[in-house]
Amino acid sequence: MEGNDSAEAIQALTSRRAVIDKRPSTPSRDALIKAINEVIAELEGRDGPMDRTA
Amino acid sequence: MRKETDSSQSHVSLLHVCPLGGEQRERASSHTSKGPSAAAAAKTGALVYSRQYSGAGDRNQNYALLWYHRRGGSSLAPTPFERLRPASSTEALLRRSTIHIGSSEEVLVTSETNGALQAAKAARNQSLWREVNERIRLVASDAGDMEFLCECADLGCTETLHLSLAEYEHIRSSPTRFPIALGHELPEFENVIEETNGYAVVQKKGTAAEVAAQLDHRS
Numbered sequence: 075m076e077g078n079d080s081a082e083a084i085q086a087l088t089s090r091r092a093v094i095d096k097r098p099s100t101p102s103r104d105a106l107i108k109a110i111n112e113v114i115a116e117l118e119g120r121d122g123p124m125d126r127t128a
Numbered sequence: 129m130r131k132e133t134d135s136s137q138s139h140v141s142l143l144h145v146c147p148l149g150g151e152q153r154e155r156a157s158s159h160t161s162k163g164p165s166a167a168a169a170a171k172t173g174a175l176v177y178s179r180q181y182s183g184a185g186d187r188n189q190n191y192a193l194l195w196y197h198r199r200g201g202s203s204l205a206p207t208p209f210e211r212l213r214p215a216s217s218t219e220a221l222l223r224r225s226t227i228h229i230g231s232s233e234e235v236l237v238t239s240e241t242n243g244a245l246q247a248a249k250a251a252r253n254q255s256l257w258r259e260v261n262e263r264i265r266l267v268a269s270d271a272g273d274m275e276f277l278c279e280c281a282d283l284g285c286t287e288t289l290h291l292s293l294a295e296y297e298h299i300r301s302s303p304t305r306f307p308i309a310l311g312h313e314l315p316e317f318e319n320v321i322e323e324t325n326g327y328a329v330v331q332k333k334g335t336a337a338e339v340a341a342q343l344d345h346r347s
Contacts, residue, residue, distance in 0.1 A: 102275035109263035
């Protein structure tokens with residue numbers, strides 16, 4: 075179940091990042107992306123990278 | 129596999145075990161008037177919600193939150209109690225939100241269990257966004273507004289909020305309050321206590337409040 079929880083969290087973060095990533099670069103937008111990336115990296119580091127081919 | 133057939137003897141309890149590491153001290157609060165002791169709970173654990181938190185200094189504690197559903201029969205599964213270890217805040221966030229089901233066919237999930245799980249799920253989702261916002265806070269300058277994620281319970285939400293650092297810190301001073309976009313509240317788990325032009329502040333209630341507080345690495 076832990077893996078499922080991580081995958082769900084990563085997917086939610088990735089989706090949110092994709093929406094923000096479409097906006098023009100601003101300090102606040104870049105801070106959002108950076109923060110999301112950090113959390114994703116921690117999650118992937120814990121459970122291993124997600125299978126992005128799926 | 130044995131299926132649960134006697135729902136009349138079942139009930140749900142919330143068990144706290146804290147801190148872990150060293151002598152365990154246990155206290156249990158039952159959601160029913162006839163809840164068993166923590167020791168009895170340790171012998172059941174059909175449905176377990178566990179969490180762990182590790183922070184700095186005197187906040188360095190590990191917790192385990194266990195929801196369990198006691199089965200009516202005499203066959204009791206061992207508690208899937210794992211040894212907890214220090215973790216990063218993100219790892220801890222997920223670890224403490226892990227739900228173990230010892231044997232799904234033996235678990236009879238009551239409406240009370242569903243409510244607790246939904247409350248925990250909502251609080252966990254919000255804590256994930258809060259984790260991101262805490263990182264934004266770390267890099268934010270003192271001047272001007274910053275953009276934060278809406279901390280509503282919807283994992284599909286893509287709204288952002290513009291808050292000053294003072295506003296953000298005011299909300300974060302309570303572990304059970306979250307800034308959300310207007311209209312994103314879930315009344316069954318939270319109350320709107322403040323509304324501005326751009327955002328609302330919700331106060332978690334009941335089990336959701338308890339989980340939210342325990343998931344807050346600041347508290």
